[in-house]
Amino acid sequence: MLRIYRIDHVAVVTPDLDKHAGLFEGLFGFRRVSEWDNPSAGVRGVRFAVPGAFGQYWVVLTPSGADSALAGWLDEHGGRAGLHHVGAEVPDLDAAVGELESRGLKVTDFAPGRWVEASLSPPEHGPGVLWRLRGPGDLHMLGDESATPVSSPEPARPVLGILGIDHICQAFHDRDELARWYTELAGFVQVWRTAEDEIPDMADLVLNIPGSSICWEVITGRGEDSFVDKFLARSGPAAHHVTFQVSDWDAALAACEAQEVPTFDYEDGVKDGAAWKHTFIHPKHAAGVLVQLFWEEQPGVWVRSDKIPPPVGA
Template structure:
């Protein structure tokens, strides 16, 4: 199976407007589409990602009496979180056949307009949910004729209490760098993704660099977004605890910012604390990274980094545990 483009990252929230306001305000995302489709049981908004042309962020909230989004939230104890990664494949039928041959059982979504499947190795439990569609097929949630996407007029938005002031400071995000997944064996998952969809390993930490974790980074062909795999090491690894609670789920999402001081000032302005900050230099060029807790982002652990020169940030810095 070949993935040639990541379309969007999908997030679920119990209430749409406050989550969108956070993403527009603190994160600086820009709303491009909104819709409501009781037949599919969801309302949604698409937002453009700074620095990632063609990639968007999607927020879904329950609507109507029959809602898979409501079921997802109930299964999470009502907590919001990352829901899916949407991607395009050259041939949806061929993708289904290849997935089934590998023991992955995709389900049809949106009246059969796309496929849904956890793309983690069978037998390892559910992992990150992927939504797949064919080229040029506007069948993903919010795109098809059953759920027309409409731009909301700015005056209508400005009247709402959750509207974002036009001069509100934002993080200054310039790119969505990678999605990180927890897994017990990084090499097993890397081989699986290479066999499944041609992911290519580009970087890894030495196994003994950190006492409680090791990681590697994979390029997704056709995408500027990478995929990181972190695995536990030692007797009391925070990744082991995460795995025991969540399985092969997405652990965090990482964004690059243009100016570190601006990003931290935006967090302070929006009263969103950061934690676990690291700072250092590589070959004389400085870098910083930090995290924002899921309770301040709508259920997604967010990592921010800045680097003085491209390629000097050290991805292997310790990722703090999240309660």
């Protein structure tokens, strides 16, 4: 089994680092930790600390140098910014590579003895979401060996008031198939799911990633005109969105309005007398990433613990 014991970061790639680094700093309230420009590794980047996320970072990358692999990635994606990979630590990199190979998962990029990059999705269903895995020892896996420590100034305008990264969502044609795969591959644990017919055009489930406060959601299309099926036809089993919790709903929406960032698909509800709300920021306003914001009056209201599936055979 592939042992992931800590999520280190979520990385986006953009053709305009300064613009999107400014967005995550100015609206999202992320705090700069380090910056680097490494043409030999083909990357320039900024690492941000995410409020409320202990040791988990948001990274913005752009190509640097003539032979940057990131330039090729941008070309493949029409020059558009987007989520590139999820970075994680494993206790034994060689064992991790062996596990990937035994399951037909191909390493697509690597630094010998330091880190490897591969999709962890079932290989027969396309590329999925890239993960970058590093072993113990050298903590650098972003071309940031000579990064310069920096700090962010106090934001000049209101920020979202983020409390942390809640989950990453992946679209897939069969939520249970992908959940079984991740459970067998890396010990993910299913902790929540909707009933098959609860939502008209989709069904979902949430998996806990061992050693991480970040969860993994899988969404599957239902019906004849599901947005999930449209996404899969366009992008394959890729990351669909990233979800952040905010501390104050009205303040978060006011920050979006102040910085002229629209939101859409607002929903709210009440469970057990406690309110919840969520909405989205379009990828064109968030470095190619569809961002979901949610607020809940009490912990566990938005994602209910009473939807934990029963044990097999129960």
